[in-house]
Amino acid sequence: MARIFLIGYMGSGKTTLGRKLATRLNYQFIDLDHVLEEQAGMTIAEYFASFSETAFRVAESEILKSTAYPENAVISTGGGLPCFFDNMEWMNANGTTLYINLNPKALISRLGNNKDDRPILRDKHGDELLAFITEKLEERNAFYLKANLIADGLNLTAERAAALIAEKTEL
Ligand SMILES: Nc1ncnc2c1ncn2[C@@H]1O[C@H](COP(=O)(O)OP(=O)(O)O)[C@@H](O)[C@H]1O
Ligand SMILES: O=C(O)C1=C[C@@H](OP(=O)(O)O)[C@@H](O)[C@H](O)C1
Numbered sequence: 001m002a003r004i005f006l007i008g009y010m011g012s013g014k015t016t017l018g019r020k021l022a023t024r025l026n027y028q029f030i031d032l033d034h035v036l037e038e039q040a041g042m043t044i045a046e047y048f049a050s051f052s053e054t055a056f057r058v059a060e061s062e063i064l065k066s067t068a069y070p071e072n073a074v075i076s077t078g079g080g081l082p083c084f085f086d087n088m089e090w091m092n093a094n095g096t097t098l099y100i101n102l103n104p105k106a107l108i109s110r111l112g113n114n115k116d117d118r119p120i121l122r123d124k125h126g127d128e129l130l131a132f133i134t135e136k137l138e139e140r141n142a143f144y145l146k147a148n149l150i151a152d153g154l155n156l157t158a159e160r161a162a163a164l165i166a167e168k169t170e171l
C-alpha cells in the first residue's frame with residue numbers, strides 16, 4: 001500500500017505533478033481541492049466567498065481524514081492544508097509526504113494568469129504579492145519541512161519524484 005501526499009505552496013505544481021506521477025506509477029490520482037469542490041458543488045473561490053477561510057479549513061481537514069483512499073494513490077493537497085489542525089501529522093501517519101519546494105519568484109511566475117482561482121492571492125500584485133508569498137512561505141515552512149521527502153520543485157519531473165519516493169517507500 002502506498003499513499004503519497006504532495007504538499008507545498010500554491011503554484012508549486014502539486015496538482016500538475018500529482019496527475020503525472022499517478023499515471024506513471026499506475027496509481028489513482030486524487031486532488032483534495034477537487035473533492036471539496038465536488039462535495040460542496042462550488043469552486044474554492046465561491047466557497048471562500050460564501051462561507052469563510054475558517055470554514056474552508058475545517059472542511060478540507062474533514063475531507064483529508066474522511067476520504068476513502070484506494071490502496072495506491074497520489075494525493076495532491078491544497079497549499080494551506082498541512083498548516084492547520086494536526087493535518088501534517090495525520091498525513092505522515094497515513095502515508096508518505098513529499099514537499100515540492102519552490103522559491104517565491106518561481107511560484108509567482110507559475111501562478112501567472114490563473115492566480116484568480118486562488119482567493120488568498122487574487123487581489124495581490126507586484127511587490128505586494130512577492131512580499132506576501134515570501135512571508136507566508138516562511139511561516140508555512142514550519143509545517144512543510146516536516147515532510148518525509150523534500151524535492152526541489154524547479155526541475156521536478158514525475159520520473160524524478162518517483163525515484164525519490166522509491167528510495168523511501170515500497171512502491
Ligand atoms: N513543472 C512545471 N513547470 C512549469 N509550470 C508548471 C509546472 N508544474 C505546474 N506548472 C504550472 O504552474 C501553475 C500551478 O500549477 P498547479 O499544479 O495548479 O500547482 P498547485 O496545485 O501546487 O497550486 C499551473 O499554471 C501549471 O500549469
Ligand atoms: O494555500 C492555500 O491556502 C490554498 C491553496 C489552494 O490550493 P493549491 O495549492 O492547489 O493552489 C486552495 O486549497 C485554496 O485556494 C487555499
Ligand SMILES: [Mg+2]
Pocket residue numbers: 014015016033076077078
Ligand atoms: Mg492544486
